[in-house]
Amino acid sequence: MTILVFTGVILLGSMLAGFLGSLTGLGGGFVIIPLLTLVFGIDIRYAIGASLVAVIATSSGAAAAYVKEGITNMRLGMFLEIATTLGAVGGAFLAVYASTHIIAILFGLILIFSAILSLRRKEETVQTGSASMLAQRLKLNSSYPTPQGTVDYSVTNVPGGFLIMLGAGILSGLLGLGAGVLKVLAMDNVMRVPFKVSTTTSNFMIGVTAAASAGIYLYRGYIDPGLCMPVVLGVLAGAFLGSSVLTRANSRSLRTVFAFIILVIALEMLYNGFTKKI
Amino acid sequence: MTGTMKKFRHDRDIQVTIGNLLRSGVVLAFVIVLAGAIVYLVRHGGQIPEYQVFRGGSGSYHTFSAIWEGLITGHGRAIIQFGIVILILTPIARIAFSVIGFLLEKDYLYAGITLAVLAIILISLMAGMGV
Known part of the structure; x- marks a missing residue:
């Protein structure tokens, strides 16, 4: 396979990943790393570098659309980013000491966890009048626009959310993922932020978290321009297609199919990790 | 009431500006990567890719000075990396602009928090790039 053919095939695969990622809200990273390692036999370190760059691209692209709607809670995102960026830097340094098969196993486990979480029924729960002193002092309580007008909400369990964000940052830095599923879990389930606010704020945070470890990966040679090029171009084009084809559709059956595919990929990653093929 | 409305609109103005900044950054990056891709594929499209073995920093553009040198000599891979x-x-850049936004709102707590996030990222970037 020549570089020209290789670039074309990776471009198409990344487009599909970006398309599925934006339709299901799981992001493209979940498909990129398995695609590059399992299908093309690329070293997982190059795959992680390419995935990290793809994550920044999709997050920045989508965030530009989201902030206009005024749903993102900037203060909440910024405060929690202290945790995710610290975690990401730590994760990127840890990556040197973790062997590639350990990373593959960890990646497989995260995939299974995310597939199950993505199937949760998403309910829009709005909580007001929380007594959390910390949330008040940090001005985390806010409001967001809904079809029924502006709705106020309050935030609880700030330390719990902060701690999970630290973990999400470490995973992001270690595996080159956005870890969006975990970020949404921290805000939606633990801090009781409305689901819509959680997803848009998480998306805003993903790019910043990934940028925090990108410099370390660039210097270590994980980010190869020849490989990142078709991945970035493909994922961006795919995400753009996905957002224009199906905006805000509650595609539950689609998510079920995607979760099943991810489960199969996860088992394949685990198998390759345990047999030390990766 | 008018006070909070005003604050909400002010908040949104800053966020819309930041949103536009993000989009321009992504579009600019997309165009540069595409330009580099054309140069790279025209020159090296017929060669065989080698990504099975990790080579670390050797042979790739992994420092600012190396990228810059490759850029001014018109290397496709350097243009992509740029x-x-x-x-x-x-x-x-979004974080940096948010610091200014919070300062304009006289929200010094969040100007400080945002500055802390910016510091973490910049320190990691410089430590990582060996600047």
Whole structure:
């Protein structure tokens, strides 16, 4: 396979990943790393570098659309980013000491966890009048626009959310993922932020978290321009297609199919990790 | 009531500006990567890709000075890597502009929090790039 053919095939695969990622809200990273390692036999370190760059691209692209709607809670995102960026830097340094098969196993486990979480029924729960002193002092309580007008909400369990964000940052830095599923879990389930606010704020945070470890990966040679090029171009084009084809559709059956595919990929990653093929 | 409405609109103005900044950054990066891709594929499209073995930093553009040198000599891979660096800098620029936004709102608590996030990212970037 020549570089020209290789670039074309990776471009198409990344487009599909970006398309599925934006339709299901799981992001493209979940498909990129398995695609590059399992299908093309690329070293997982190059795959992680390419995935990290793809994550920044999709997050920045989508965030530009989201902030206009005024749903993102900037203060909440910024405060929690202290945790995710610290975690990401730590994760990127840890990556040197973790062997590639350990990373593959960890990646497989995260995939299974995310597939199950993505199937949760998403309910829009709005909580007001929380007594959390910390949330008040940090001005985390806010409001967001809904079809029924502006709705106020309050935030609880700030330390719990902060701690999970630290973990999400470490995973992001270690595996080159956005870890969006975990970020949404921290805000939606633990801090009781409305689901819509959680997803848009998480998306805003993903790019910043990934940028925090990108410099370390660039210097270590994980980010190869020849490989990142078709991945970035493909994922961006795919995400753009996905957002224009199906905006805000509650595609539950689609998510079920995607979760099943991810489960199969996860088992394949685990198998390759345990047999030390990766 | 008018006070909070005003604050809400002010908040949104800053966020819309930041949103536009993000989009321009991504579009700029996309165009540069595409330009580099054309140069790279025209020159090296017929060769065989080698990604099975990890080579670390050797032979790749992994420092600012190396990228810059390759850029002015018109190397396709260096142009692509320059676009990727712009992409990485986009969310960082967003954080930097948010510091200014919070300062304009006289929200010194969040100007400080945002500055802390910016510091973490910049320190990691410089430590990582060996600047």
